[in-house]
Amino acid sequence: MTTDAFLADCRARLAFDLLSNTWNAVVLWALRDGPRRPVELRERIGGISSKVLTETLRRLQFNGLIDRQAHPDAPSRIEYQLTALGRTLLAPIDAVGAWAFEHGDEVMAAQEAASTSAPQAPPTREINGSTA
Amino acid sequence: MTTDAFLADCRARLAFDLLSNTWNAVVLWALRDGPRRPVELRERIGGISSKVLTETLRRLQFNGLIDRQAHPDAPSRIEYQLTALGRTLLAPIDAVGAWAFEHGDEVMAAQEAASTSAPQAPPTREINGSTA
DNA sequence: CAGGATCCCCCAAGATACTG
DNA sequence: CAGTATCTTGGGGGATCCTG
Numbered sequence: 001m002t003t004d005a006f007l008a009d010c011r012a013r014l015a016f017d018l019l020s021n022t023w024n025a026v027v028l029w030a031l032r033d034g035p036r037r038p039v040e041l042r043e044r045i046g047g048i049s050s051k052v053l054t055e056t057l058r059r060l061q062f063n064g065l066i067d068r069q070a071h072p073d074a075p076s077r078i079e080y081q082l083t084a085l086g087r088t089l090l091a092p093i094d095a096v097g098a099w100a101f102e103h104g105d106e107v108m109a110a111q112e113a114a115s116t117s118a119p120q121a122p123p124t125r126e127i128n129g130s131t132a
Numbered sequence: 133m134t135t136d137a138f139l140a141d142c143r144a145r146l147a148f149d150l151l152s153n154t155w156n157a158v159v160l161w162a163l164r165d166g167p168r169r170p171v172e173l174r175e176r177i178g179g180i181s182s183k184v185l186t187e188t189l190r191r192l193q194f195n196g197l198i199d200r201q202a203h204p205d206a207p208s209r210i211e212y213q214l215t216a217l218g219r220t221l222l223a224p225i226d227a228v229g230a231w232a233f234e235h236g237d238e239v240m241a242a243q244e245a246a247s248t249s250a251p252q253a254p255p256t257r258e259i260n261g262s263t264a
Numbered sequence: 265c266a267g268g269a270t271c272c273c274c275c276a277a278g279a280t281a282c283t284g
Numbered sequence: 285c286a287g288t289a290t291c292t293t294g295g296g297g298g299a300t301c302c303t304g
Contacts, residue, residue, distance in 0.1 A: 013158070014239060015232035020152045022277070026145070039285060052277055054287060064242025075284090076285040085238050088231065095227040099220065100147035106217050107146060110196025154297070170266060184297055186267055207304090208265040 015092070018063060023048055023056040025093050028065060028082065032090055035069070035081040065089060147224070150195060155180055155188040157225050160197060160214065164222055167201070167213035197221060 019025050023045075030036065030044045042053055057080055060066040065086035071077035082090075151157050155177075162168065162176045170185055180188075189212055192198040197218035203209035214222075 011236040012229045012232040014236050015228045016151060016154075016157050018239070019148060019228065020154065022148075022152065025148050037285085038287090049278065049280095050285095050287075051279085051289090055276085062243060062246045063239050064246070065239075070286095078286060085235060085242070088235055092224070092227040092231045095224040096147045096151065097144045099224045100144040103217060103220055104143040104146050107150070107195050107197075110217070111194060114194045114196070181298060181300095182265095182267070183269095183299085187297080202266095210266060 015089075018065075018089070019093070019096070021056065021059065023052060024060060025096075027053070027056050027060060028086060028089060029093055029097070031066060031080060031082050031086070035079040037077065037079055041080070060086070147221075150197075150221070151225070151228070153188065153191065155184060156192060157228075159185070159188050159192060160218060160221060161225055161229070163198060163212060163214050163218070167211040169209065169211055173212070192218070 026045055026048075027041060030041050036044070038050070038053055038057070042048060042050065045053075048056075057066065057068070061068055061080075064083055066080050067083050067086075069079045069081070071079070158177055158180075159173060162173050168176070170182070170189070174180060174182065174185055177185075189198065189200070193200055193212075196215055198212050199215050199218075201211045201213070203211070
């Protein structure tokens with residue numbers, strides 16, 4: 001009911017585009033408790049390079065989801081925090097994350113099953129004589 | 133609360149990976165009302181090529197979210213439908229979609245503002261050029 | 265109609281190194 | 285520590301053609 005036609009409606013895809021970037025949701029989530037410095041974010045997140053973090057932050061900033069603040073006194077003290085808009089995204093993100101915790105193993109099981117029993121049934125194309 | 137550490141936890145990212153593909157969520161959503169044939173999906177969705185649709189369907193199938201059924205009598209009658217697991221994803225998807233409807237214009241406004249005030253090229257791809 | 269096969273493009277993302 | 289500049293790559297996704 002709420003979201004009906006986001007097939008044709010571009011607006012709905014907008015949110016998916018936001019979450020489509022690998023780190024966007026992760027960074028937003030890492031900021032949910034308050035302002036954080038890049039180095040803190042990198043620690044909390046793990047596995048993200050400085051460059052990619054910066055890109056992600058710029059992207060989120062560009063979309064009005066986070067906020068950049070430089071401390072006037074301390075030179076290298078930069079902090080990012082969620083904007084009001086950004087905070088509203090936490091709920092949907094949590095919904096997705098919660099789903100993962102509930103059904104993650106089912107997905108992995110399905111993947112497992114699909115990988116194992118794939119040999120013949122589905123769209124297999126085994127070339128015999130006509131070697132392409 | 134529910135989803136705490138999906139920063140380190142790969143399980144939570146799993147769901148985001150599922151939604152990270154451009155068409156995954158869209159196709160799932162297009163299937164929410166029941167079984168659909170590929171051609172119907174293409175009509176409903178719009179802007180997706182046959183090849184990409186097939187890829188998406190395979191991917192969703194691989195993850196146990198949808199189900200493929202060939203009609204025995206009619207040769208070219210293939211239908212896809214959500215599995216039980218797939219149906220559980222509709223809620224999170226709807227949460228995201230609903231957010232887009234609520235805050236989509238805020239995001240676009242932010243983008244606008246960021247673009248205007250920053251003479252440089254926007255760090256993000258334009259999500260959508262069409263008018264909302 | 266379903267969907268495989270190909271060719272091509274683009275860009276997110278990784279690795280690395282450098283500057284303020 | 286924050287951030288930038290390069291170079292490279294993987295693969296999603298678009299377009300086209302072809303087949304069962």
